Amino acid sequence: MKRLLIALTFILLLTGCWNYRELNDYAIATGMAIDYEDGEYEVSLLFTNGSKKEDEDTQVTVTSEKGKTIYEAIKNISLSMPKEIYISHLSVIVFSEDMAIHGITPALDYLLREPQSHQNFYLIVAKDTKAKDTLTILTPLADYPSQNITANIKITEKLQGRITNASFNNFVSKILQKGVNPITNSIIIVGNEEEGTKKEEQENSVASAYTKLDTLGLFKNDKLIGWTTMEESIGINMLLGDVNILYLNIPCGNNNMVITSTSYKVKNNIDKNKVTVNINANGMIKEVGCSVNLEDPKTIKEYEQKAEEKMKEYIDMGIEKAKSLKTDIFGYGNMIYRKYPNYFNSIKDWDEIFPNLEIDVNVEFTLAHKGSLEQTIGEFTK
Amino acid sequence: MRKDLGYTALAYFIFRSAFIGISSVSLITLTQQDSWISILIAFLIGFIPILLFYKIANIKDDLNILEKIDYSFPNFGKYLKIILGLAIFSLVLLNFWNLTNLIISQFLSNTPTIVISISLIIPIIYLISKSNVVIARTGLILFFFTALFWILSAAGLLNKFQFDNLMPILEYNPLKGVIPYISYNILPIFTLLIFPNKHIKKSLFTGYLVAMSSLFIVTLFIIAVLGIDLATIFQYPEFHILKLVFEGFVTYRLENMLATQWIFDIFIFSSIGLKFCNEAFNIKRIYIFPIILILLNSVVFKNNTIANKLLTYCFPYIIPIFLFLIPLIIYIKLKRKNSENIS
Numbered sequence: 001m002k003r004l005l006i007a008l009t010f011i012l013l014l015t016g017c018w019n020y021r022e023l024n025d026y027a028i029a030t031g032m033a034i035d036y037e038d039g040e041y042e043v044s045l046l047f048t049n050g051s052k053k054e055d056e057d058t059q060v061t062v063t064s065e066k067g068k069t070i071y072e073a074i075k076n077i078s079l080s081m082p083k084e085i086y087i088s089h090l091s092v093i094v095f096s097e098d099m100a101i102h103g104i105t106p107a108l109d110y111l112l113r114e115p116q117s118h119q120n121f122y123l124i125v126a127k128d129t130k131a132k133d134t135l136t137i138l139t140p141l142a143d144y145p146s147q148n149i150t151a152n153i154k155i156t157e158k159l160q161g162r163i164t165n166a167s168f169n170n171f172v173s174k175i176l177q178k179g180v181n182p183i184t185n186s187i188i189i190v191g192n193e194e195e196g197t198k199k200e201e202q203e204n205s206v207a208s209a210y211t212k213l214d215t216l217g218l219f220k221n222d223k224l225i226g227w228t229t230m231e232e233s234i235g236i237n238m239l240l241g242d243v244n245i246l247y248l249n250i251p252c253g254n255n256n257m258v259i260t261s262t263s264y265k266v267k268n269n270i271d272k273n274k275v276t277v278n279i280n281a282n283g284m285i286k287e288v289g290c291s292v293n294l295e296d297p298k299t300i301k302e303y304e305q306k307a308e309e310k311m312k313e314y315i316d317m318g319i320e321k322a323k324s325l326k327t328d329i330f331g332y333g334n335m336i337y338r339k340y341p342n343y344f345n346s347i348k349d350w351d352e353i354f355p356n357l358e359i360d361v362n363v364e365f366t367l368a369h370k371g372s373l374e375q376t377i378g379e380f381t382k
Numbered sequence: 383m384r385k386d387l388g389y390t391a392l393a394y395f396i397f398r399s400a401f402i403g404i405s406s407v408s409l410i411t412l413t414q415q416d417s418w419i420s421i422l423i424a425f426l427i428g429f430i431p432i433l434l435f436y437k438i439a440n441i442k443d444d445l446n447i448l449e450k451i452d453y454s455f456p457n458f459g460k461y462l463k464i465i466l467g468l469a470i471f472s473l474v475l476l477n478f479w480n481l482t483n484l485i486i487s488q489f490l491s492n493t494p495t496i497v498i499s500i501s502l503i504i505p506i507i508y509l510i511s512k513s514n515v516v517i518a519r520t521g522l523i524l525f526f527f528t529a530l531f532w533i534l535s536a537a538g539l540l541n542k543f544q545f546d547n548l549m550p551i552l553e554y555n556p557l558k559g560v561i562p563y564i565s566y567n568i569l570p571i572f573t574l575l576i577f578p579n580k581h582i583k584k585s586l587f588t589g590y591l592v593a594m595s596s597l598f599i600v601t602l603f604i605i606a607v608l609g610i611d612l613a614t615i616f617q618y619p620e621f622h623i624l625k626l627v628f629e630g631f632v633t634y635r636l637e638n639m640l641a642t643q644w645i646f647d648i649f650i651f652s653s654i655g656l657k658f659c660n661e662a663f664n665i666k667r668i669y670i671f672p673i674i675l676i677l678l679n680s681v682v683f684k685n686n687t688i689a690n691k692l693l694t695y696c697f698p699y700i701i702p703i704f705l706f707l708i709p710l711i712i713y714i715k716l717k718r719k720n721s722e723n724i725s
Contacts, residue, residue, distance in 0.1 A: 009504065112615070115491050118635070119625060169612065169626070176611030338549035 027083035031092050031146030033064075033131035034107055036099035040066045041106070043073035044132040045085065048144050060144050062135050070110045087114070090121045091150040093168070094187065096131040100217060100224035108172055108222065119168050122153050125217045125224060127186040134187050137211050140204065149211060153185060156213055161243035161261075162233050163213055175222055179333020179350045183236065186214040186227065220327045220351065228321055235318025238311060239277060239330050239361075241266035247286065250306045255289030259307050259367065270335045272343055274358040279315075283307065284369035291378025300367050307365040315361050323355040332357060388518025389574065389582045391525035392650060393589025394596075396571050399651035400473075401597055402620045402644040403480045405566035408694040409601070410619065413559035415548055415610040418601045420559030425594045427560060428568040431706055435572060436586050438713050439579035441720050447575035447712075448661050454716040462708070467662030469704035470573055471671065474655035476697070478502070478675055479682050479689070481648040488621055489638065499676045506649065507672050510657045514577050517657070521650055528643040532596060535603075535640050538627030542607045562698035567597065569705035570651065576658045617686070620644060 031046035044064035063080060067073030078085050093111070095104055104123075111117045126134050135145050142148035156163045166184040174182035191209030216233045218226045228236060237243050246261040261283045269276040285294070285303075292299050322329050328350060337344035347353055409417040442450060451459045451466075482498050490498060509520060571590070574582050604619045607626060613619040621644070624637035652675075659671045683689035 006504075006508075115488050119622075120629060169608075173609045173612045176615065177609060335546075338546060341550040341553045 021084065025084055026086040027081050028089050029085060029087050030089050030144055031094070031135045031149070032087070032090055033062075033094040033096070033126070033135045034070065034099050034104075035096040035131050036102045037066075040068060041070055041073050041099070042066045042132065043070055043077065044135055045074070045077055045087075046135045046144065046146050048146070060138075062132065064132055070107050086116065088116050088118050090117065090146075092122045092124060092146050092153075094131040094134050094149070095123065095125050097125060097127060097224065099131065100125045100184075100219075103222045105175075105222040108175070111168065112172065121168050122150060123166050123168055123171050123184050124149065124153070125184050125186045127188050127214055127217075127227065129189045129193070133189060133193050134211050137189060137193070137209050139207060139210055145211070149187065152211070152213055157242075158244050161237045161246035162215075162230060164216060164233075164237055164240070164242050174331070175219075177331075177334050179328060179335075179337045179344060180331035181221065181327045181329050181351075182219045183329050184217045184219070184224075186217050187211050188214045218322065218325055218327050218329055220325070225327060226321070226325045228318070231314050232317045232321045235314035235316065236322070236329060237318075238264075238279065238315055239266065239318060246281070246283075246311075248307055248310045250303060250310060252288065252292060252303075253290030256287075257285065257289065257292075257303065258287040259283050259303065260286050261365075262369065268332075268335060270332070270339050272336065272340055273356075274360065275332045275335070276360045277315075277362070279311065279361065279363045281311070281364070282366045282368045285367065285371055288376045288378075291376055293379050294370055294373075294375055304365050304367045307367065308363045311363045311365065312361060315363075319359055319361075326351045326355055328354040332359070386581060386584045386588075388515070388522045389577060389585035390588045390592070391521035392518060392577075392654060393571060393574055393582070393585045394525060394593045395521060395528075395647045395650035396574055396654065397567055397589060397593030398597060398644075398647040399477050400480070400566035400570065401600070401647070403484055403618050404476065404693050405563050406601070406604070406620060407617070407690060408562035408566070408698065409559040410604075410610070410613055411690075411694055412562065413554045413556050414614070415550070415605050416552060416554045416556040417559055417605065418548070418598060419552070419556035420563055421594070421598045421601055423556060424560045424563040424568065425598070428564055428590070428594070431564070431569055431709075432571070432586055432590050434706070434709060434713055435575060436583060438709060438716065439575060439583050439586065441713075441716050443580040443583070444578060446578050446661075447572075448658075450579075450716055451712060454712065454719045462712075463662040466704065466708060467659045469701075469708075470655050470662070471659045471675075473570055473573075473701070474652050474659070475675060475678055475682055476693070477648045477655070478652050479679055481645065481652075482679060483686065483689075484618055484621070484644070487617060488641070495680050496676065499679050502649070502652075503672045503676055506653045506656060507669055509653045510660065510668055514581075517653065518577075518581075524646045524650065528646050531640045531643040534636070535624060535627050535643075536599065538629075538636070539603050539607050539623065542626055542629075543603065544606050544609075547606045547609045548602070561702070562694065565698040565701035565705075567593075569701055570655075572705045572709055573651070573654050573658045576654065576661060 027047045029045040030048045033044040035042040042064055044062050047061045047063065048059065063077050065073050065076035067076050074085060093107070095107070111119065134149065137145055139148050142151060153163060157165060163185050164183050171182045171184065174180050188211070189209055190212050191207065193209050195208030215230055216228045216236060217224050218228065234246065238246065241264070243261065243264045246264060248259045249256045250259055261281045263282045265280045267278045269278070294300065333344065333350040333354060409420055413420045438447065438450065442453065445453065448463055451462050455462055481502065482495055485498050486493070486495065509517060571586065574586070600620060604613050604623055607623055608619055616622045621637065621641050624640045627636050627640060656671050656675070660668055665671065
């Protein structure tokens with residue numbers, strides 16, 4: 001009898017059925033956009049498992065609601081949902097420019113505190129458009145807009161030096177750490193936004209609208225304080241070592257030569273008032289639009305120097321931008337804190353000191369490869 | 383199975399039991415990025431209580447600690463056992479509260495505490511109803527899983543390890559974290575003496591070395607991977623770090639499986655602690671303490687804020703009174719009594 005009772009208790013308690021939910025009971029959100037207007041947050045969630053009734057229906061649904069807090073806005077969304085909102089699969093959070101300028105701490109707090117949030121997503125700021133709109137643009141190459149944005153960031157980060165690694169954890173830890181401020185990528189919409197939301201967009205060979213990654217947003221703590229140009233973005237990423245493949249357009253005759261980096265290393269030497277950055281990169285020629293003798297070591301040397309100058313030019317632009325906005329996005333303050341904690345702690349406001357920090361950059365570029373050709377076509381046909 | 387392997391596994395779990403959410407939080411709060419230095423210092427000082435417990439285990443090694451108390455304190459031994467039983471029960475309560483809190487905050491936020499408590503207590507009651515050999519064997523089996531999860535976690539986080547995050551060294555006083563660490567992660571091993579002491583002598587030292595190494599590496603990873611700032615704001619940084627294991631590589635979302643290593647730690651300690659209480663109070667109905675545990679579990683702390691304050695600034699200084707001073711008195715008396723009997 002005793003054993004039977006124990007067995008029954010086990011059956012009742014350990015079946016795994018307590019509080020269970022079917023997958024169909026959940027509305028799975030894969031993207032979140034947060035706009036800020038008139039003191040209220042407008043949260044939009046992109047759901048990817050809506051019921052598909054007919055062919056003309058899209059698989060994705062974007063639902064928005066406003067609220068005084070992020071949580072309230074999400075709860076307001078659930079008022080119109082026949083399913084429970086599930087945010088564990090979020091892959092991207094898009095903030096509007098207004099929201100980023102206002103400060104994104106409330107959103108970060110919610111996303112860190114909520115047990116359902118997996119914190120494995122990208123943060124991005126929508127430039128010149130509502131954050132919500134970026135989640136509604138359909139493209140033929142990806143099933144969901146959130147998937148499109150996430151894959152775009154991942155691939156571009158690997159293939160170009162323009163994009164930064166703005167993962168959630170990376171961003172939050174930069175806000176929390178001493179002597180460093182975060183940066184994010186931005187996204188813009190190109191084309192006709194309204195047309196871009198239609199299902200036919202996924203079948204068109206020419207997209208009416210698409211989302212495109214743009215320049216970097218510079219923050220001071222949790223607030224956006226400025227945008228970079230593309231050159232400044234490259235310079236900033238070069239200093240951060242956030243460069244997998246870098247490409248440089250070097251003037252060559254009346255045209256350009258494209259050089260890409262194949263390996264890239266940054267080493268910082270930190271002193272109290274001076275930072276020396278040593279950059280060592282190897283590269284290869286990707287495209288030559290002029291006639292130069294690539295068999296001549298002097299030519300190679302000349303273009304190595306030009307590449308170094310170009311890199312320094314971008315880097316100087318990046319440094320100038322950060323200094324003009326008084327935001328240490330490179331984390332030199334943090335490096336000084338780690339090396340000289342007492343000195344750093346004696347400084348009241350690092351961001352005021354940062355513009356006067358001497359940053360000495362040395363670039364060494366080796367043009368190691370020329371691709372599949374040894375010589376340029378122009379030089380060969382001379 | 384070699385018996386001492388099972389007891390080594392049990393020792394490993396006991397040493398680690400109060401780390402997640404209790405001593406790790408105290409360490410990080412008090413000593414920030416110097417927490418790993420605190421662990422090193424605590425490890426060295428910790429040999430003193432370990433040696434004390436080893437010495438106790440060595441005298442009349444066919445008896446367990448409660449029988450030794452009866453032997454050395456024939457008159458008021460039962461009162462001493464009650465005091466020790468209550469102290470151990472309080473520690474079990476802390477750990478059990480921590481376990482249910484972890485489960486509610488990270489896994490089952492909509493499930494009532496009582497349901498979680500009952501689900502956890504049933505296997506604990508079942509385990510303590512079994513013989514010592516079965517308990518040790520269970521410990522060994524769980525240890526294999528824990529070791530696998532630990533290795534997977536470390537391997538999956540290796541590429542995210544940033545030495546820079548450990549700097550600056552000695553900005554905080556690492557000595558501040560030593561007492562909490564010893565109180566929560568070393569002294570509770572006293573409960574292992576509930577088993578006949580001839581089996582556990584080797585286990586004390588082997589378990590100590592293995593568990594301390596594992597906790598030292600976990601702490602290093604927490605600080606070096608998350609960074610001290612992020613580690614400080616999380617309630618369970620050990621759990622959050624697991625979210626990054628193999629992120630974007632082989633697979634992801636392994637944290638729920640890998641976190642069971644922490645659940646096993648508390649499960650084993652709670653089982654042994656409750657076994658200690660049952661025997662200290664000489665209670666034959668093994669479900670009485672578990673029921674009290676479930677009832678107190680919902681009311682022990684009004685909220686997490688109060689709990690964190692008490693766990694960091696109060697309890698670490700009370701625990702050594704019961705788990706170091708009293709054992710020291712027991713050892714002195716036991717040694718005297720033993721030498722009297724021999725002579």
